[in-house]
Amino acid sequence: MDYLTFFLVILYVYKALCEEVFWDTTVKLAENMTLECVYPSMNTLTQMEWFKINMMERESIAIFNPTYGVIVRKPYADRVYFSNLTNASNDMSLSFHNASEADIGFYSCSLHTFPHGPWKKMIQVVPSDTFEVAVPSTSQTVSELGKNVTLTCQPQMKWQLQQVMWEKIQPHQIDLLTSCNLSQGSSYTSKYPRQILSNCHQGMRRTFITMPHATASDSGLYRCCFKASTGEIETFVMRLTVTEGKINNHYILFMVGGAALLLLLVLLITIVTVISYKRRRRRQKRGLFKEYWDTPYKSANNLRSPVPTNQPSDDTGEDVYVNYPTFSRRPKTRI
Incomplete structure (x- = not known):
């Protein structure tokens, strides 16, 4: 060379x-x-x-x-x-x-x-096996078809930010949407096949992306990632749902109310089940105690019976009476 x-x-x-x-x-x-x-x-x-x-x-x-x-x-x-x-x-x-x-x-x-x-x-x-798996979303945004959609993100860390990135997460791939170098105030917009608007300037503490005229294909998981000058990283994942037609507030309230009623029903069923179980346990304990108490009492009564069921007889044909010992308590002697 x-x-x-x-x-x-x-x-x-x-x-x-x-x-x-x-x-x-x-x-x-x-x-x-x-x-x-x-x-x-x-x-x-x-x-x-x-x-x-x-x-x-x-x-x-x-x-x-x-x-x-x-x-x-x-x-x-x-x-x-x-x-x-x-x-x-x-x-x-x-x-x-x-x-x-x-x-x-x-x-x-x-x-x-x-x-x-x-x-x-x-x-x-x-x-x-090394493909990054997205974590569950922490927030959800619902938008109408054709509207401008804006997703916002703000870090909790107090360190000076160095870089901010937005990504779209799919099961088979991750697309970079935009990246902002805060120290230089310069941004990189990737080759994502739709227009993405974002902010990028030195010292900013809040980031957003805007997708004009949202379509059904824009629905999915989005992630914003903050990187501090110290190397620490903080990420947030949000889900976007683009619906056809206008969003009916009454329908949303109905869905929320239905979810609350379902939760209440589950709690009631759980409470009734617990109460029934406790009552059944108490009955079982009472039955065991009663059986334990009655068993020696019945044995003592059988021993004190004066006449057996089938009385014996002698050769003359007359009945023969047998004297069974009786049980009595002795008086206690004080010493």
């Missing part, structure tokens, strides 16, 4: 280490998986290409040109295909079948458009 090449390699590594790299989407490895790449604008597409990033080089996977069609490289020819490819489509998603651990890594969807020029989306594929 000559000095010029070595210098360029060092420069590339230094640049990569200094730059903050954002992965727009994290995908869980699956036998059949899709790497989504949807260009948010309807500009004219001149050419696009999929790459797999290996260290400092890019491995070409597939190319699409509206004039010349599709070319899939030999190592991937039988395993990948464009999911929704048409000449008028802006969906350049790449699907895998029979994917394996060899497909774990980083991918790039690179487009060239006219007149805006290049556009790129970064995707990482991670093992299924």
Whole structure:
């Protein structure tokens, strides 16, 4: 390796280490998986290409040109295909079948458009056992279809904030919506296929995202993540539900009242069950005590019976009376 090449390699590594790299989407490895790449604008597409990033080089996977069609490289020819490819489509998603651990890594969807020029989306594929699982939501927002939806988030920590991120959580992937570097007051908006508005400025303690004209596909889990200058991280998860038609307040009150009545019914059933169980236990204890008390009393009465049921007789035919001993208490002698 000559000095010029070595210098360029060092420069590339230094640049990569200094730059903050954002992965727009994290995908869980699956036998059949899709790497989504949807260009948010309807500009004219001149050419696009999929790459797999290996260290400092890019491995070409597939190319699409509206004039010349599709070319899939030999190592991937039988395993990948464009999911929704048409000449008028802006969906350049790449699907895998029979994917394996060899497909774990980083991918790039690179487009060239006219007149805006290049556009790129970064995707990482991670093992299924390391894919991050979303925690249950702590709040819920309901909105009508077509309305502007705003989700807000405020940290509890008192440390100086360094970074704020918003993500959308799905069972198979996590999409980065926006990231704000508070120390510089600069933001990064990912290649999410819909418009996301957010705030980003130095010293802010409250963040929000706004989605204009909400659709049914906007429903789901959203997470905001705060990172302090000390390295501490605080996250909040909220659920958004976009409904068709107007939200009926009476219906909401009916649902809340129904839930309260159901809870009350469960409590009443529990109380009645406990009371019945205690009463049954008391009856059982009384029965055992009565049986214990009556048993020696009946035995004593049988011993004091003066005449047996079948009286014996002598040879003359006359009845013979037998004197049974009687039981009496001795007087107590005081010593």
